[in-house]
Amino acid sequence: xxxxxxxxxxxxxxxxxxxxxxxxxxxxxxxxxxxxxxxxxxxxxxxxxxxxxxxxxxxxxxxxxxxxxxxxxxxxxxxxxxxxxxxxxxxxxxxxxxxxxxxxxxxxxxxxxxxxxxxxxxxxxxxxxxxxxxxxxxxxxxxxxxxxxxxxxxxxxxxxxxxxxxxxxxxxxxxxxx
Amino acid sequence: xxxxxxxxxxxxxxxxxxxxxxxxxxxxxxxxxxxxxxxxxxxxxxxxxxxxxxxxxxxxxxxxxxxxxxxxxxxxxxxxxxxxxxxxxxxxxxxxxxxxxxxxxxxxxxxxxxxxxxxxxxxxxxxxxxxxxxxxxxxxxxxxxxxxxxxxxxxxxxxxxxxxxxxxxxxxxxxxxxxxxxxxxxxxxxxxxxxxxxxxxxxxxxxxxxxxxxxxxxxxxxxxxxxxxxxxxxxxxxxxxxxxxxxxxxxxxxxxxxxxxxxxxxxxxxxxxxxxxxxxxxxxxxxxxxxxxxxxxxxxxxxxxxxxxxxxxxxxxxxxxxxxxxxxxxxxxxxxxxxxxxxxxxxxxxxxxxxxxxxxxxxxxxxxxxxxxxxxxxxxxxxxxxxxxxxxxxxxxxxxxxxxxxxxxxxxxxxxxxxxxxxxxxxxxxxxxxxxxxxxxxxxxxxxxxxxxxxxxxxxxxxxxxxxxxxxxxxxxxxxxxxxxxxxxxxxxxxxxxxxxxxxxxxxxxxxxxxxxxxxxxxxxxxxxxxxxxxxxxxxxxxxxxxxxxxxxxxxxxxxxxxxxxxxxxxxxxxxxxxxxxxxxxxxxxxxxxxxxxxxxxxxxxxxxxxxxxxxxxxxxxxxxxxxxxxxxxxxxxxxxxxxxxxxxxxxxxxxxxxxxxxxxxxxxxx
Numbered sequence: 012x013x014x015x016x017x018x019x020x021x022x023x024x025x026x027x028x029x030x031x032x033x034x035x036x037x038x039x040x041x042x043x044x045x046x047x048x049x050x051x052x053x054x055x056x057x058x059x060x061x062x063x064x065x066x067x068x069x070x071x072x073x074x075x076x077x078x079x080x081x082x083x084x085x086x087x088x089x090x091x092x093x094x095x096x097x098x099x100x101x102x103x104x105x106x107x108x109x110x111x112x113x114x115x116x117x118x119x120x121x122x123x124x125x126x127x128x129x130x131x132x133x134x135x136x137x138x139x140x141x142x143x144x145x146x147x148x149x150x151x152x153x154x155x156x157x158x159x160x161x162x163x164x165x166x167x168x169x170x171x172x173x174x175x176x177x178x179x180x181x182x183x184x185x186x187x188x189x
Numbered sequence: 190x191x192x193x194x195x196x197x198x199x200x201x202x203x204x205x206x207x208x209x210x211x212x213x214x215x216x217x218x219x220x221x222x223x224x225x226x227x228x229x230x231x232x233x234x235x236x237x238x239x240x241x242x243x244x245x246x247x248x249x250x251x252x253x254x255x256x257x258x259x260x261x262x263x264x265x266x267x268x269x270x271x272x273x274x275x276x277x278x279x280x281x282x283x284x285x286x287x288x289x290x291x292x293x294x295x296x297x298x299x300x301x302x303x304x305x306x307x308x309x310x311x312x313x314x315x316x317x318x319x320x321x322x323x324x325x326x327x328x329x330x331x332x333x334x335x336x337x338x339x340x341x342x343x344x345x346x347x348x349x350x351x352x353x354x355x356x357x358x359x360x361x362x363x364x365x366x367x368x369x370x371x372x373x374x375x376x377x378x379x380x381x382x383x384x385x386x387x388x389x390x391x392x393x394x395x396x397x398x399x400x401x402x403x404x405x406x407x408x409x410x411x412x413x414x415x416x417x418x419x420x421x422x423x424x425x426x427x428x429x430x431x432x433x434x435x436x437x438x439x440x441x442x443x444x445x446x447x448x449x450x451x452x453x454x455x456x457x458x459x460x461x462x463x464x465x466x467x468x469x470x471x472x473x474x475x476x477x478x479x480x481x482x483x484x485x486x487x488x489x490x491x492x493x494x495x496x497x498x499x500x501x502x503x504x505x506x507x508x509x510x511x512x513x514x515x516x517x518x519x520x521x522x523x524x525x526x527x528x529x530x531x532x533x534x535x536x537x538x539x540x541x542x543x544x545x546x547x548x549x550x551x552x553x554x555x556x557x558x559x560x561x562x563x564x565x566x567x568x569x570x571x572x573x574x575x576x577x578x579x580x581x582x583x584x585x586x587x588x589x590x591x592x593x594x595x596x597x598x599x600x601x602x603x604x605x606x607x608x609x610x611x612x613x614x615x616x617x618x619x620x621x622x623x624x625x626x627x628x629x630x631x632x633x634x635x636x637x638x639x640x641x642x643x644x645x646x647x648x649x650x651x652x653x654x655x656x657x658x659x660x661x662x663x664x665x666x667x668x669x670x671x672x673x674x675x676x677x678x679x680x681x682x683x684x685x686x687x688x689x690x691x692x693x694x695x696x697x698x699x700x701x702x703x704x705x706x707x708x709x710x711x712x713x714x715x716x717x718x719x720x721x722x723x724x725x726x727x728x729x730x731x732x733x734x735x736x737x738x739x740x741x742x743x744x745x746x747x748x749x750x751x752x753x754x755x756x757x758x759x760x761x762x763x764x765x766x767x768x769x770x771x772x773x774x775x776x777x778x779x780x781x782x783x784x785x786x787x788x789x790x791x792x793x794x795x796x797x798x799x800x801x802x803x804x805x806x807x808x809x810x811x812x813x814x815x816x817x818x819x820x821x822x823x824x825x826x827x828x829x830x831x832x833x834x835x836x837x838x839x840x841x842x843x844x845x846x847x848x849x850x851x852x853x854x855x856x857x858x859x860x
Contacts (some may be wrong), residue, residue: 030213047223049231049234097381097382099383110276115235118234119231119234119235180823
């Protein structure tokens with residue numbers, strides 16, 4: 012996992028719960044606590060942090076991930092304004108994630124293992140977003156979608172149609188722009 | 190300057206909340222420093238990545254450009270690579286023509302979604318614009334890149350409706366140049382904004398440089414190819430290209446009813462002009478002739494719809510060939526030949542002189558008898574030589590008869606060379622008598638025979654023409670002169686030994702015009718006389734008026750020179766040909782020989798009148814006369830009655846080999 016994700020998580024927790032909360036979580040999770048956006052760190056370290064944050068905040072893991080994803084978007088926009096500059100709405104930003112956002116990620120970090128999102132139209136007009144998620148990270152994606160909607164001033168209803176945590180082959184989210 | 194010390198709290202250790210505040214500030218500073226460092230590093234990584242990708246793209250284009258010789262192929266690849274690299278929807282290639290006045294799409298384009306972009310692709314793939322028009326025209330006008338940020342706002346763009354329909358937002362176009370010359374334009378269209386113009390400019394300018402090099406190589410190759418296939422002086426196709434065109438024209442023959450003609454054109458008198466005025470004059474003449482031929486061919490093709498396709502080539506110094514391809518009617522070539530003779534008639538200005546170069550033209554037409562075009566070429570060549578032999582300004586079309594004749598002549602020439610080498614010639618001698626009662630044997634005419642290895646003994650009629658045409662007559666003539674004199678010398682020696690102080694016979698030797706006009710002819714005669722010891726007044730040289738026709742002045746000089754030594758001269762075959770009296774007036778002859786044709790028809794009063802006139806003329810000019818071809822006693826009697834002094838012929842004595850002929854004089858003298 013790229014260090015920037017750890018940075019964003021740290022910023023979100025510190026902003027909402029203070030420095031002490033982050034330090035406590037680090038101690039409890041046995042995490043190193045120092046992350047650079049230039050580095051890559053084991054995925055397990057992120058999962059441990061999320062698990063302990065959930066325990067500490069008395070929230071389910073999916074809720075923590077969603078909350079984190081939502082709050083990460085404006086911070087990302089602050090760090091990487093060019094990623095958002097060419098988009099006028101959340102739909103174009105979200106659908107370009109494979110070709111634009113992840114391309115940018117690979118520019119910075121050669122060999123970064125970005126997930127691939129598959130978009131397709133559902134019969135009811137909603138946009139389906141399918142991907143092979145690990146450890147319920149579909150909720151992180153859910154949060155990113157909500158954060159993006161908020162950033163562009165849109166509103167999106169998100170429904171989890173399928174999830175690997177329930178034994179499905181893929182996670183599938185249905186996105187409905189209001 | 191003095192500094193005041195600023196009080197710092199460093200000496201006293203902070204405690205409690207002060208310490209926490211300070212540490213928090215420090216931490217925040219550290220965090221900011223880290224973020225800044227990360228941002229700097231990320232910017233560097235990003236730039237590095239982009240430049241690597243750009244270099245990889247340029248490397249691909251460069252590699253491909255180096256491997257390929259086709260601009261279209263490289264352009265196709267580059268448009269695709271650039272569009273994919275930039276995420277653009279459409280790229281289009283445009284060639285510049287008409288000296289930079291026109292930009293025309295060359296149907297080389299890339300579209301990411303051809304189906305969706307179809308109307309726009311159709312509007313772009315064959316676009317043809319002038320300077321300043323549409324996007325390529327603006328590049329053509331300004332020789333620098335052009336950008337469009339919002340297509341919908343640019344009403345001057347001819348393809349705006351189709352572009353807007355295809356949801357295209359932005360565009361750019363770049364020049365491809367070789368030196369200062371704009372040779373092509375590439376244009377790109379995208380549905381997204383083109384933001385990083387510096388990076389785009391860098392990438393495409395370098396790609397354009399590679400594309401320009403391909404065009405440059407294409408041109409260099411075309412120039413090399415052109416130079417290898419064309420004559421540098423006249424710009425006409427050379428022998429190599431002509432061969433190629435001839436071969437492909439011949440191959441096409443099998444598929445249709447059309448024919449081809451090959452015309453071989455040789456300029457007459459070109460060498461003389463070159464020798465007299467120098468090579469620059471000869472070159473100028475060739476260029477002038479080329480222009481006339483080209484104009485004539487163009488005019489001919491416009492006025493003769495059946496004229497087919499013509500290739501005019503220069504294949505040698507003054508030799509041109511025209512390949513007439515796809516003609517329906519064989520007579521077309523002869524008509525064109527007439528026109529070519531016509532256009533050569535007006536003189537060309539060379540230095541301060543005006544010169545005229547005629548041409549000899551040989552034509553050969555394709556037919557089922559030909560297996561390859563080379564045979565047609567050879568036959569056209571042969572026809573040209575035939576035309577040249579009939580004098581300047583002639584055209585000869587090859588026929589089978591001509592071919593047979595020429596082949597026979599060539600074979601004969603070959604055999605003649607062998608005959609000279611192997612000494613297959615021998616001399617017969619025909620006695621010449623005084624037409625008096627005692628028919629005194631005055632001398633002999635030496636007559637050549639050829640002891641041919643397979644055909645037996647041949648008369649001169651079978652080979653002299655070929656010997657003259659091949660120039661071999663000079664060698665043969667020299668041999669006759671020397672052999673005749675050698676034989677006569679031995680006869681003289683024998684006679685003098687037998688009867689000292691006796692009257693010695695002469696030998697009369699025929700000299701061909703070519704031999705006579707050799708610069709060294711007089712010296713050759715002198716040398717033979719000295720070496721054989723024949724008294725000069727026992728040598729008679731017979732020439733025809735042909736020599737005088739070729740060069741009267743020189744003929745007179747040579748005759749005067751050899752007569753000064755005492756050698757006698759005869760004008761042979763008198764009465765035939767021109768028989769110009771001015772020759773008799775100006776040329777120093779001793780004897781006239783009445784042609785055998787008058788003697789043969791001596792019963793005809795007309796012939797008798799002519800003989801009488803010749804005899805009167807000779808008498809008045811103080812020339813002796815020998816009548817040739819006396820074949821009957823009656824002919825001899827009439828000639829005697831008319832006062833002819835000397836004669837020869839079968840009736841008096843047939844030509845005999847040396848031994849028999851010379852035995853005759855012993856018998857006569859003994860009698």
